[in-house]
Amino acid sequence: KAGVTQTPRYLIKTRGQQVTLSCSPISGHRSVSWYQQTPGQGLQFLFEYFSETQRNKGNFPGRFSGRQFSNSRSEMNVSTLELGDSALYLCASSPGQGRNSPLHFGNGTRLTVT
Amino acid sequence: AQSVTQPDIHITVSEGASLELRCNYSYGATPYLFWYVQSPGQGLQLLLKYFSGDTLVQGIKGFEAEFKRSQSSFNLRKPSVHWSDAAEYFCAVGGNNQAGTALIFGKGTTLSVSS
Numbered sequence: 001k002a003g004v005t006q007t008p009r010y011l012i013k014t015r016g017q018q019v020t021l022s023c024s025p026i027s028g029h030r031s032v033s034w035y036q037q038t039p040g041q042g043l044q045f046l047f048e049y050f051s052e053t054q055r056n057k058g059n060f061p062g063r064f065s066g067r068q069f070s071n072s073r074s075e076m077n078v079s080t081l082e083l084g085d086s087a088l089y090l091c092a093s094s095p096g097q098g099r100n101s102p103l104h105f106g107n108g109t110r111l112t113v114t
Numbered sequence: 115a116q117s118v119t120q121p122d123i124h125i126t127v128s129e130g131a132s133l134e135l136r137c138n139y140s141y142g143a144t145p146y147l148f149w150y151v152q153s154p155g156q157g158l159q160l161l162l163k164y165f166s167g168d169t170l171v172q173g174i175k176g177f178e179a180e181f182k183r184s185q186s187s188f189n190l191r192k193p194s195v196h197w198s199d200a201a202e203y204f205c206a207v208g209g210n211n212q213a214g215t216a217l218i219f220g221k222g223t224t225l226s227v228s229s
Contacts, residue, residue, distance in 0.1 A: 031214070033215055042220070043217075043219035045218070050214065055214045090158065092215075096215075099214065100146060100165050102160050103217065105150075107155070107156055
């Protein structure tokens, strides 16, 4: 079974631009979550989608948004990029929506904002 | 508020020696606990999880962890470390059912293995 696929692997953007990251979950998984990983703040939860509905959202500004499509694929968008948005963005999928449903992570998209 | 603390930022262990990585959590109810490992340039891989029942849980790659409610701890252990175990290790706690699958992660412990 193919794992979680994130594209692209690397991105370089300029401050003020916007960016869209893509995530394809493991086949059959209906829950997709996004995390931001930085050296200073560590791993922080952004949001979770299940069956195209946002279930939970972390403590991030409205510039961070996401969506999930009917095939469970998900996209994350960051508008008006700031230098502090430079991070590794990890997508994770899960077969269920409960807290006993372990996350399977992709290899991430490394975003650099200059 | 829920939180996870990994007191050790960096640990160096000799190959073949035993390993224990510490994790302390703060959570009001019965926690759902996880250990993940991240190799450079990779995503996170689940090592093991604890939901309920036997407090000693076995995971992949020869790892185990013990849940101690009285100490609010979930320490990860391995009897004999291999050079390939060098990576960053994250402890995480799951919230209540309303939180879905969202996890709160510790800041991680980097493991170096010396020969």
